[in-house]
Amino acid sequence: xxxxxxxxxxxxxxxxxxxxxxxxxxxxxxxxLVVVLFVVSGLVGLLNTRIADLILQLAYVFIGAFLVNALxxxxxxxxxxxxxxxxxxxxxxx
Numbered sequence: 368x369x370x371x372x373x374x375x376x377x378x379x380x381x382x383x384x385x386x387x388x389x390x391x392x393x394x395x396x397x398x399x400l401v402v403v404l405f406v407v408s409g410l411v412g413l414l415n416t417r418i419a420d421l422i423l424q425l426a427y428v429f430i431g432a433f434l435v436n437a438l439x440x441x442x443x444x445x446x447x448x449x450x451x452x453x454x455x456x457x458x459x460x461x
Contacts, residue, residue, distance in 0.1 A: 390440060397433045401426050 387395070404426035412419030 390436075394433065394436065397429055397436075401429050401433070404429065 383395075384392075404422055408419045408422035408426065411422060
């Protein structure tokens with residue numbers, strides 16, 4: 368059972384790697400990192416709350432980077448990329 372779960376996970380990661388573009392991979396990786404940091408912070412918080420707070424602060428930094436990145440890409444897709452596509456479709460002759 369464990370080997371089939373591992374194999375399925377490996378196949379899904381390979382499929383994700385082939386189908387997703389770099390921006391999506393970055394966003395997904397940042398979200399996974401934030402979740403891992405929250406879990407580690409919770410576990411470390413059982414022993415030392417000061418270190419757990421530092422780990423949480425690091426997670427908040429990654430959440431902020433995720434939001435800034437998402438907002439930047441949304442604005443680029445809304446305002447910049449459509450204009451680049453229409454200009455690239457035109458002829459460059461004078």
